[in-house]
Amino acid sequence: MRTKIDMLPVRRRQLLKIGGACGVAAIAGNLLPGLARADARAVNAAIEKLIGDRTPGTGRIALEMPLIAEDGNMVPIAIEVESPMTETDYVKAVHLFADRNPRPKVATLRFTPASGRAKASTRMRLAETQNIIAVAEMSDGSTFMAKARIRVTIGGCGS
């Protein structure tokens, strides 16, 4: 995989630094699977705590992010939820999770009818290839969920 590494926009020194910091985490991750990393159960528990026994609907949420992230330290993501964003019908919050990060929670976005559009973009750290899960809470109490897989070439170490 030499060619692939050479192609990355990372200088040699930087790469060594990243490699050094990742090494420990990677070894620990391999020897102790599930100890340092969150697993699907932890994420499910967190989602259940959020939405209780309501069954989340599908659709309405669009996750915009690269299919392959070369640098796990800075992965751009945009989340948009379809909604008229009026006083009576709007998106209250969107909760973002990364199921294989040391701490799966990434962020909560809180919208109001004055947002006009339920869309926000940010940049996140991802430790490894994993699923991104978004849970949206609507003003009428309904919930929606979306999931997308993202491949990470170099993890954002110790994210």
Place this chain on the structure above:
Amino acid sequence: MAKPKARVRVPKKVKKGEVFQVKTLISHRMESGHRVNQKTGAKVPRMIIYSFVCTYNGKEVFASDWEPAISANPYMAFYVRAEASGTLEFTWKDDSGAVFTKTAGITVE
């Protein structure tokens, strides 16, 4: 750490009812608390901005709670519907108790 520098981009003039994009960026290391100091082997303590709030003429229009999984120098872009001329105020809070604010004026026609 150098004093965080916040930058925001808000259109100067918008039409009433128009939904416009707001872009924000603040310099901050966002120390995750998972990193290990290579020399001492000690964990570097967590030091992140955990709260971001945007108000429009005093009313909260958008807010976000951040976890260590938000990248260093956090960027956040979102939308606001133009109602009346006034100011947008942005507030970031970090683990040290520091509060950073920035304001931007907007004219609604």
